[in-house]
Amino acid sequence: MCRWLAYSGEPLRTSAVLLDAKHSLVAQSLDSPLGAETVNGDGFGIGWYPPGAVAGSIPAVFHSTEPAWNDENVRELARAVESPLFFSHVRAAAGPPIQRTNCHPFRWENWLFMHNGFLSEFAKVKRELTFAIDPSLYPHVTGTTDSEVLFHLALTNGLVDDPVAALRATVDLVERVGRDHGIMFPMQGTVAVADGATIWALRYSTQGRSRTLFHSADIPTLREMYPDAERLSEFGEHAHVVVSEPLNDLPGVFIEVPESTIAILDRDGYHHEPFRSAA
Template sequence: MCRWMAYSGEPIALDRYVTRSSHSLVVQSQKALESTMAMNGDGFGLGWYDDLPDPGVYREIRPAWSDENLRSLSRHLRSRLFFAHVRAATGTPVTRPNCHPFAYGRWLFMHNGYLANWIALRRTVEGMIPDEMYGARAGSTDSEALFLALMGQGLAEDAEPNPVAAVGRFLARVAELAGSDPFLFTAALSDGVHLYAFRYGVNARPNSLYYRAAQNGVLIASEPLDDDRSTWIEVPPQSALCAPSGGPVSVLPLAA
């Protein structure tokens, strides 16, 4: 399974947590401690917000530990809200369009999860993507398809004012499709202002997720990014973490 981290708070250089911390995301790409896969070398990606409403995205198929561009970019890029992801492929090709994060308009999304029997369910899930959004489908992963289908629940047009409620309804729908097979969804989502994270699973234990306070904001990660685990709080299964801009972090039950 993949590893990822998300940050919202005072503007900082991305390398603080992507490459420099003792258990940074690059370290986790070679030695994850709480994943079914210790190695996450099937590409990586960065997503960040600056003065523009839509996020910048950089994705690459090389392992994070061997790409010199990642170290240079993360040292020079500063952002108030950014995502970083290292991928462990689960059946789909190692291509740039299959690397996370994914962007649509002002929205940014990344995922660590698994939808069993994806080959059989792919057409049904892709059918949940509105026609006007389907042109944004560039890869073949379940993650990207789930993201675009979720955007079709009213988030992209601001028709749905509550992203947590929309995600809950959407997960319930996908869980029904999965039936008795595992469906795991540990993901981060942002509109460039607010940051949301979700830990959910049916028929299997959800993948790990933690958070802690950081620089007048919040740091969220698949597993702690340093050795001081006492400062990290585990997000309970079937929960949503909400980090509104300038507001307190809350963890809510995810009704799905």
């Protein structure tokens, strides 16, 4: 459906992974070998926290409906922005129209959210799921995607206080409502959420056949593995990325996140937490 990338670590010029990597996110927008669709040309988005941001800092966002590979603004922005934590997303629309309000990442206060996947037969469950959003949050839903509804349901279910529990409660709701409407596999996808300090990345589908998700190995480990790789000098000791598919083909650089798992990335690195057993 889409491709996305999340970075956390020392402040990094976003072009290092959005443009300059062998299989960068912009390259994936035109050629995505592991994606459900090879081309992801229905919009681009980036959300970033400024260097020196403190807890609760509001991220900036930029959205474009142009294909990422053909948008000069994307290249100008990526070479200018430096950030310690940023999200970026290239979209392959699967029904909802191509418009800026449907581009990821979505933002609410200091939170960013993006999604690769879908809620099956969303038209059947849209009304019930949308009405389950807290009334105080409902005015902030400005687009028409299932992903934005998913984000606001997670906020409704306590994302700010406990992201893992909120994501579980949200998926429970999606699956219950879906099955009430005769949908066999209601939930599909990978989700990334950040509060400015931590990234939570979920890989889950009701069917147990989720979209791909990987994260990078630690930079000190990679420098030991590839001592002659000059490109690694661009990254600090705490630099990590979580990606829909690897940014290069070097063995050991990217580690697949298991099915039905939340990968949590903070200053200390990654740890994985089981989400639930695949249905």
